[in-house]
Amino acid sequence: MLPVDSPEQVRARLEETGYLLDDGLAVACYLALRLHRPVFCEGDAGVGKTALASALAEALGAPLIRLQCHEGIDASQALYDWDFPRQLLHLRAAEAAGVKDADRLERELYDRRFLVARPLLRALQTQPSVLLVDEIDRADDEFEAFLLEVLSEFQVTIPELGTLRAEVPPVVVLTSNRTREVHDALKRRCLYHWFDHPGFARELAIVRRRLPEVSSRLAEQVTALVQALRAQDLLKPPGVAETLDWARALDALGANEVDAELAVATLGSVLKYREDTERARGLDFAAVLAGRGA
C-alpha cells in the first residue's frame, strides 16, 4: 500500500503530516504496515495515541475510519446491520408491482444494498484505509472476543451473504487508557506500544510544528514549564495536548513570553484538578523560567 522499506521512511512520511514520533513508534508503524498487525497503543491521555491514527491516514492518503468504543457496544453497531425500513419498503413496492416469486423476493431482501456497513465492515471494504478502534478498554470483554475474530482474519461472515474478506487489510490502531485490563488474547495479536510523555526537545519540536504562529521563546518557556509540572506529583500530569492548549491560550492573550504571574493565571488550561493547581503553586515558576530563560 505504501512503498516504505524502513522505519526511517515511515517516520519521514509521518513527520511531513506534522506528527513527530520516536524510534519505537516508527518501528511499530513500519511493522504494522509490513506484517499487517494492529498497533495497540497505551498511555496517559493526551500523548498522541489517537492523533497517530489520523497522521497515518494522512500519510497514506487513506480515509480514517473510527470506531469509538463504549459500554454495551455490539456487533450491529460495530460491524453491520440490515436496513429494516428499506427492506420493508422494498417488500411493499414488490407487492404493489405484483411480484409473486417469493424466493426471489427473499433473496433480494438480503442484498448488499440493504446492508448498512458499520465502521469495521467499512474498513474491510475500503482499500486502503486506516481503522482506529478508540478506547477499547471501554467496551465489554464480549466485544473484545468479537474484535479478535475480525482483526486476526480481516474477514467477516454474514450468514445471508457469505464471507467478506479484505484484499488489503486496513492499518489498525487500537488505543486504551488502561481503565480495564484488555484481554491478552487480543493484545498478543498486536504490536504493543507504550506512549511516554515526550522529552523536552521533542515536545518543543511538536509545539513549534503544530503552532507555528507562537513565538519561539514562548514555545520554549511553555514546554519547560510543562516538563517541570510533569515532574511534580500530580493527579493528572499534563499531556502534549495540554501543552498545545496552554501555548495557544498564552498566544491568544498576545503574550510573546510568559512570566510567573501570567503562568499561574493561565494554569487552568493545563491542570484540571484543584489539588493539582494547589500543588503547582508550590512550584517556583520563576526559577524554571530563569533556567530556560536567557
Place this chain on the structure above:
Amino acid sequence: MIGVTDTAAAGPPGADAALLGFARALRAAGVGASAERVHAFLRAVDALRPGVRDDVYWAGRLTLCGDRDDLERYERVFAAYFGTGEAPPRPVRTAPPPRLGLVVREAAVAARPDGPEDGPPQGPPAASLASSVEVLRHRDVAGLDPAERAQVRRLLAAFSLRGELRRTARRRPSRRGDVDPHRTVRELLRRGGEPALLRRHARAERPRRVVLLVDVSGSMAPYADALLRFAHAAARGRRTEVFTIGTRLTRVTRELSHRDPDLAMAAVAEAVPDWRGGTRLGELLREFLDRWGQRGMARGAVVVLLSDGWERGDPQLLAGQMRRLHRLAHRVVWANPRKARPGYAPLAAGMAAALPSVDAFVEGHSLASLEHLAAVVRGAESAPGTGGATPGRDVSAAAPASGDREPAPGTASVPAGARARPP
C-alpha cells in the same frame, strides 16, 4: 554475552537460536512471551535489520510485551542477555520515578548485572519468590485446627460478591417499558405486515464493579488467608478486581482467576512480595488511585478495604486519599476485623483519619461478618444486627486504646462459622 551482530553474520539459524533463547529468558523473568508472540517477534526481526541492536530491541518490545509492567523486566533482561553495549536505545521510563513501583520481585532486582561484559549469558534474572514454606508460615491462620480450617475454606468458597445494581445505557427486551421499534418491525415483517404485538424494551441493570483492597501486612496476618479466599470467591464474577496492600500494591485479580482456591492462593503467594510487612495505607491508596482508580476502575464502583487501619505513614495523607476515593467511588466500605472486639474504638491514627470518608464501616473477622459485608456490597444498609457503628461518631468516643493494638501472635483467628460472632 551474545553479540547480536556476530550471530546474525553466522547465518539465520544461529540468530534465531539467540532470539529464542532471549524469549526464554524473558519468560523466566515473568514476561508472558507466548509462542505466538515469539513467532511475531521472529517475523518482526526479519522485517527489520536482524543484526542491528536497536531494531531487535524494538521488535522484541513491540511484540513480546503486553503490559506496561512488562517493559521494565524487558529492559532488564535485554541488557542482561545482549549486554548493555553502547547505551541502551532509550531508557524506558516505565513510571514516574518518585512513585512506588508495582511488584518487582526482589531476587530479580538482586540479579541485576553490574558488569555486563563477558561470561555466558547471565542467567536471566529469574523471578524468585519467598519459599512456599515461608509464605505458609506468614499466613498461618492461628488458632484453627486443620479440620476447622478446611471447613472455613469450603464455606468461603461458596461466597459470591455482587455489586449494587445500576441502570445501564443498554436496553433489554422486557414486558414493560418503551416500544422497541426494531423488534416490533421485525415481528411485523414476519407476519407480512399485519399489525402484531408491540414489543417492548427497558433499561438493563448490571451490578457495579467491586474493587477489593486486601491488607496483607503483619497486623492482618491472622486474617489474610481467609480474606484472600473470600476475595477469590468474590473475584469469580468478572466485574471484581482485587489488590493486596502492605508495603506494596499488587494487583492479584489475574492470580485469583484460577478456579481452584488452593492453586489461586499459591499463585497469589508467588505474586505478592510483601507478606507481613508494615502498612503504608495512604501511599498505596494513592498509588492505586493514580494507576487504576482514577482512570476508571474506582469510578462508580463499590470499593471495599479489608484492613485494620494500622497506618505506619502519615494519617493526613491517608485522609486526603480517602477523600479522593470517596469522590470517585459509588460507595466506600471498610471492613475491619478488629472492630468486633469488645471495647474497640477506631483509635488507630489511620482508621480515625479514614472514617469520615467511609460510607459503611463493618466487621470482617468471621464468616457471618463477611456474609454481612457481601450484603452491604450488594446494597443493603450498613450493619443491622452486627452492632455497626456510625462512622464519625465512634471517632470521638473515648475508649481504652487497648482494643486497637496489634495482636499478640496467635491470639486472633478466623473462627469457623458464625461460632465466634460476638454476642
